[in-house]
Every structure is written in C-alpha cells, then in structure tokens.
Amino acid sequence: MEKDFRKSVAALDEVFAFLDGEFARHAPDPATSYALTLAVEEFFTNFVKYNPESDRDVTVGVRLEGDALLVYLVARDVNAFDVTATGPVDVSLSLEERKPGGLGIHLSRHMLDDVRYDYADRRSTIMLVKRLRQ
Amino acid sequence: MFTITQREDGEIVLTGRFDASRVAEADAVLDRVTTTSRVDMKNLDYISSLGLGILLKTQKRLKTSGNELILTNMNKLIRDVFRIARFDTIFRIEEE
DSSP states (O other): OEEEEOSSGGGHHHHHHHHHHHHHHHOOOHHHHHHHHHHHHHHHHHHHHHOTTOOOOEEEEEEEETTEEEEEEEEESOOOOOGGGSOOOOTTSOTTTOOSTTHHHHHHHHHSSEEEEEEETTEEEEEEEEEOOO | OEEEEEOTTSOEEEEEEEOGGGHHHHHHHHTTOOSOEEEEEEEEEEEOHHHHHHHHHHHHHHHTTTOOEEEESOOHHHHHHHHHTTGGGTSEEEOO
16 A cells, blocks of 8 residues: 655654554554554655655655565656665764764665665665565 | 753753754753763763763763762663763763
C-alpha cells in the first residue's frame, strides 16, 4: 500500500500514522518497525530540506517481498541526491568534535539490511529493506 | 505525541515520539538548562537523528561549563540507537 504526503515536516505525524498501520498489518518485530520509521523520517525530511524547488507530494509505500519488508519513498521534480553515495560518519569523534550531520544516514545504514537509490526523470526513489527474522 | 517538561527538581522528562517535527519544542526547554540535569526517558518511545542532534547540542554547551545531561531509563530500542551512533560514549546513561 502507498500514500502521498505533503512535502513538509508537519506531515510527519501522518506519515508515522500510515507506517504504524502498515506495520500493524505486517507485524514486524519492534526493532524492525523502529529502524524503518527512523529511516523514513530521515529521508522524508531530507526531501523537505534539500528540494525546496518542488512542492509535489512525497509518496511513501510499504510492501512485503519474500522475507523482507520494503518501504519506499518517491519524490518528484527534484534534483538527484544519492543517499547511498555519502561518506561514512566518524562516530568515534569526541563530544567537542561531533556534529549531528549525517547521523540519520549512518543509523539507517546500520539498522537496515539495504538502502537503495534510483534517479530517473527527475524522480528520486529510496528503497529501504529490512529482512524479517523468524 | 511528544512532551518535554522540566520538573521543579530540575529533572527533564521526555515522553512519546521525539522526531523532527518536535525539535523547536525540545529546543525551547533544553536551551534553558544551565546545570547538570537528569533526563528521564522511561516513557520515550522513539528518538530520531534530529532528536539526537538536539541532545548533542545541549551536551556540548553544558560540558563547556562542567555540567552535563545524564540520561536515565532508556528503553532497549533507544539504547541500540545510542550505541550505533556511539552516543553512549558521550552521555552518561543510567538505569534506575
């Protein structure tokens, strides 16, 4: 199932309500729900921050594929930003040296099994993959 | 639903879902903190990178004056997030 959301941080409550409903249907473990929710928030807010030139809705969808739960986000009429090509964040730095930037992508990479990016016809698609443990 | 309150004894209580849409609300409370303070996370269900960023900013500011945030009663899922972000090395985390 998928749904369109206003490209605004204010739409996050609606995005979470949609995800909660989908997760209730697919019943992943709490850690899987948490990881996917966190990643969706990260990439949804990235679409809001880095693509102000387009006010088109962002599509969020959830589907089960084999033993994996897939969540995808689609933003239209945007410039490319390959989230899988960003460098690693050095989380070993001291408090004084630490910066919050990039932390969401770092967490998403570590908490999910795969993060994929595709760009075509000014459309960015991010696919989040989390395998369901038996 | 997210709430952040500071009790009379100075303890800060976080509840619900601390996401990007709650940053201003959290900032308004944490910006007023000037001394070492405990943060009760017993009823906090979720925190994202934006929430972590606000805690990091506050910890940096407090540490310059020898103070800090002490995080308590974190659930396992949130503790895992702190571990992956290595925030468990820059915050004192206590169970009660």
